[in-house]
Amino acid sequence: MSLDRAATKPHEALSAILSEDMDAVNALIRARMASEHAPRIPEVTAHLVNAGGKRLRPMLTLAAARICGYDGPYHVHLAATVEFIHTATLLHDDVVDESAQRRGRPTANLLWDNKSSVLVGDYLFSRSFQLMVETGNLRVLDILANASATIAEGEVLQLTAARDLRTDEDVYLKVVRGKTAALFSAATEVGGVIAGADDAQVQALFDYGDALGIAFQIVDDLLDYQGDPKATGKNVGDDFRERKLTLPVIKAVALADGEERAFWQRVIEKGRQEEGDLDHALTLLHRHGALEATRDDALSWAAKAKTAMQTLPESELRTLLIALSDYVVARVN
């Protein structure tokens, strides 16, 4: 508790405060991802689960439960549940089509074949399902079932919406909730529910996770057009080359004149990209203030997250979750 918080990133400080709980989560994840009979399962999951990542989602669950005063054992089950769902969706995102490979897109499943990615993902989903049933809490099951449906529907929606210029900001939000925010909001909400928090607190936790997830994804989309490759690990224009209709482009398309619209149709819908198209896209984005408007949206979602969290009882964890919402947008602010 005596860490120098000023020099520490919020998720690192969270990880330090929650380290005992996180150890329990990691032990549970290791125990449940094992399979007595199918050695392929730990082979596939090990590089995903051991690599660790930031474990942001399980930390959200643990923090939410603790903020609401929980001292039972099941926040650990729910945190592991959320991480398993996240890992399963990563595996299913790894599935690629021959045509996609042929287009020269980097394939995510170089290590494992499609079939293993699908089936091991299914295994992790079923493991997460067992973990949540163990909590014996029907409301938690209801929340996670609905989140699963939102995630799957958003992922399917993205298949058709990503290259369709009719995709508007409403559809974009549905896709973003599916890709990111639905699991964030379920992660925080179930933490409150398992702690027996009142309805207003549970709603605030949902709102925080939802807004944080949306801010997170919008920042990601924005950095694809204006990030520093060294800091983001992404090349500028990756989304553009993959013909993904993200928020900056949706905003520019909404304000496009006939000629500009024809440009977006050619490069996004038809995929006939030529030398210099990315530069022209950036010109159009700047002309319509699309990057600034996208940045404003991200800041506004981060502010919503902060406002929601401020209604919860004051604590060090609450302070860190508020700091996290600032941190998520700091890269574009």
Next chain:
Amino acid sequence: MSLDRAATKPHEALSAILSEDMDAVNALIRARMASEHAPRIPEVTAHLVNAGGKRLRPMLTLAAARICGYDGPYHVHLAATVEFIHTATLLHDDVVDESAQRRGRPTANLLWDNKSSVLVGDYLFSRSFQLMVETGNLRVLDILANASATIAEGEVLQLTAARDLRTDEDVYLKVVRGKTAALFSAATEVGGVIAGADDAQVQALFDYGDALGIAFQIVDDLLDYQGDPKATGKNVGDDFRERKLTLPVIKAVALADGEERAFWQRVIEKGRQEEGDLDHALTLLHRHGALEATRDDALSWAAKAKTAMQTLPESELRTLLIALSDYVVARVN
């Protein structure tokens, strides 16, 4: 109730008796597979769900609940749950790898790409999850969570076991439970649980579904080596050409001498098949009585199913489920 049962197949007679319940199941399936936002979802599921199939699994749930005297609404939810899980696993089985396509194996997902098969399958899983949560019955959720894990683990196990001559009958049974029997047994078991049946009845329903599913799959494997293509719709030797280690081959491998073992290694493990290999495989299967022994196993599992069902209260539905266990093995008896 006045149908001429003697001239009717058991599953057709079940379908007739349960027609009101099945209408409710079909209406629920149609309502829940819809998606307001993602039109790709009904496009993909329509051909699977409307084509109908025999709807064997949901009928097992309905019949089990009715045999145990249930008159509430939730057997319909559970029947739809079971059908959604079945359809989702079919979609995930559709996912293929480029290498598999190159080997000239017929691809199951000609209509839809891998990504759609995975994500729409996930959507159906999440829909099934919502349906079972609506029953508010934690024991049902526990059974279905465990069945999901058995299914996924069996499917992954099959990836590595199917071409490995060390695969024995124990491993084969695990794979078969994953592919078929775990969903059959969960289908019947949850029907009893939702009806509030006592432990012995629930166990009998589980045993019936488990044994029926195993008999069903063994018959399928056997027909691949000795079926009439006109009746089965399968060519003799499909599994052999796909290098699948099914029960007849496992039995022949267990009794193989050195030369025979080398043959199986070449054709199954290494996949270097030549003209005349299928005939030689059939010779070896006959030499060791492997087809007869496989048939005996199927009959023995069907008998187990029958014995389990006979412990339940007598009724027309019970008679039909007993007839169903005979019918499943009639093709090889």
